[in-house]
Amino acid sequence: MIEFKDAAVVAPDTGVPILHPTSLVLDEQRITIIGANGSGKSTLARLINGLALPVEGQVLVDGLDTRKYGSRVRRKVGFLFTDPSQQLIMPTALEDVMLSLRRSVRSKDERVKAALAALEDIGLGNKGDVSVNALSGGQRQLLALAGVLTATPTIVVADEPTTLLDLRWKAHVGALLHALPIQLVEVTHDLEAATRAQRTLVVDDGAVVFDGNPDDAVAHYRDLMYRKTVGTSA
Amino acid sequence: MIVLGTYRAGSSPLHRLPALAKVLGLIAWGIVTMIFTDPVTSLGIAAAAVLLLISVLPPLWPTVKGMAFIVIVAALAAAYQVYRGDFTMGIDIAADLVGLFSVSIAVTTSTPMGELLDLAAAAFRPFRKVIPPAIPGLMFAIMIRAIPEVATIMRQSRDAAKARGVQRSPQALMIPTATRTVGFALDLGAALHARGIGDEATEDAVPARRTRLPKPKPTQ
Numbered sequence: 001m002i003e004f005k006d007a008a009v010v011a012p013d014t015g016v017p018i019l020h021p022t023s024l025v026l027d028e029q030r031i032t033i034i035g036a037n038g039s040g041k042s043t044l045a046r047l048i049n050g051l052a053l054p055v056e057g058q059v060l061v062d063g064l065d066t067r068k069y070g071s072r073v074r075r076k077v078g079f080l081f082t083d084p085s086q087q088l089i090m091p092t093a094l095e096d097v098m099l100s101l102r103r104s105v106r107s108k109d110e111r112v113k114a115a116l117a118a119l120e121d122i123g124l125g126n127k128g129d130v131s132v133n134a135l136s137g138g139q140r141q142l143l144a145l146a147g148v149l150t151a152t153p154t155i156v157v158a159d160e161p162t163t164l165l166d167l168r169w170k171a172h173v174g175a176l177l178h179a180l181p182i183q184l185v186e187v188t189h190d191l192e193a194a195t196r197a198q199r200t201l202v203v204d205d206g207a208v209v210f211d212g213n214p215d216d217a218v219a220h221y222r223d224l225m226y227r228k229t230v231g232t233s234a
Numbered sequence: 235m236i237v238l239g240t241y242r243a244g245s246s247p248l249h250r251l252p253a254l255a256k257v258l259g260l261i262a263w264g265i266v267t268m269i270f271t272d273p274v275t276s277l278g279i280a281a282a283a284v285l286l287l288i289s290v291l292p293p294l295w296p297t298v299k300g301m302a303f304i305v306i307v308a309a310l311a312a313a314y315q316v317y318r319g320d321f322t323m324g325i326d327i328a329a330d331l332v333g334l335f336s337v338s339i340a341v342t343t344s345t346p347m348g349e350l351l352d353l354a355a356a357a358f359r360p361f362r363k364v365i366p367p368a369i370p371g372l373m374f375a376i377m378i379r380a381i382p383e384v385a386t387i388m389r390q391s392r393d394a395a396k397a398r399g400v401q402r403s404p405q406a407l408m409i410p411t412a413t414r415t416v417g418f419a420l421d422l423g424a425a426l427h428a429r430g431i432g433d434e435a436t437e438d439a440v441p442a443r444r445t446r447l448p449k450p451k452p453t454q
Contacts, residue, residue: 049428081428090375090379099429133383133386
């Protein structure tokens with residue numbers, strides 16, 4: 001369970017608020033977050049695994065404060081970035097998955113086996129020795145997901161995981177994410193994908209302006225954006 | 235895309251040698267090359283080096299290009315020595331350069347990058363009290379990972395400069411390349427953080443210390 005208690009974030013140098021004090025309890029299995037560019041939704045997502053820390057208030061994951069127990073929280077919360085190139089640390093696919101297994105599997109042979117199995121599961125079985133830079137964008141995102149999942153998190157936070165992908169990969173990665181047997185918090189610009197959730201948050205100007213049913217949330221968001229651009233309701 | 239390392243799978247004698255032996259051999263070869271300064275021996279060693287390189291069947295074109303470059307450098311160095319009137323020194327230097335370059339390509343062609351990285355990490359083991367054992371390997375891996383990424387950033391910056399008609403300006407290439415490289419480093423840092431990699435390295439270091447010290451301190 002994820003809990004925000006009056007958590008607020010301001011820009012470090014200018015003091016401009018990025019997220020106004022926000023209180024939320026997120027315990028649904030499928031939660032999506034939508035909002036305009038720069039609205040603060042990425043910050044909201046990053047607060048969950050302690051990549052961003054609140055300047056006021058606190059964020060708790062299963063009762064653990066992200067400020068005090070950062071590394072324990074990150075062991076529970078896997079994070080998928082928009083650009084998989086950012087997430088992949090090692091030069092080849094196999095090595096990258098093995099990196100996630102370092103803590104849990106001590107023997108190197110076992111680690112190779114487990115990593116190969118993870119690659120096989122995600123559909124990259126024949127890409128183990130391929131340079132990360134030689135994979136396509138979609139394959140890289142799959143590899144990033146494999147790296148996240150092998151660390152056995154109980155929550156996955158995905159920050160626009162399909163924004164850079166073509167339609168086919170978008171569908172594929174989206175389907176994989178939604179089939180996960182763990183809690184998923186997904187930030188997305190794909191409004192169709194946003195409705196495949198139990199609860200949707202709309203973030204605007206650093207505040208959660210709508211929280212509830214996904215279809216209503218998308219309608220609210222469309223209305224908000226149309227009003228901003230043309231000054232009339234959609 | 236940039237191919238990392240020049241490793242080519244094969245079954246030559248050099249391929250079958252362990253990485254450590256090859257690296258030690260390379261060092262020994264360097265020392266021997268430096269010791270012998272008479273032109274006949276130097277040429278002999280260089281010829282052996284080229285044969286060794288051929289034995290591992292390196293990729294043809296990159297190798298030829300690399301060798302052409304080193305031959306030019308060697309020729310210039312030799313020309314300078316001949317100009318100074320030291321003919322034998324000229325031959326020695328040229329032969330040494332070509333020979334050492336050949337042997338090093340032979341080693342990198344016949345050794346997978348992973349084995350070299352493991353070796354580099356192992357070389358840090360005596361310092362494990364200061365540097366956690368997981369760190370050196372990670373450090374080299376990140377370095378390898380960053381090279382093609384920086385090359386991509388550079389290519390994109392050059393394209394952007396071209397598209398905006400400022401391809402002559404060195405700032406238009408260097409400034410975005412530098413700032414975006416720093417950006418990539420920050421992103422990679424966030425990824426390491428998100429995946430708990432730094433945490434793991436420090437956790438690794440603790441048991442290593444406990445087993446080595448007879449009386450561990452109760453707190454760190």
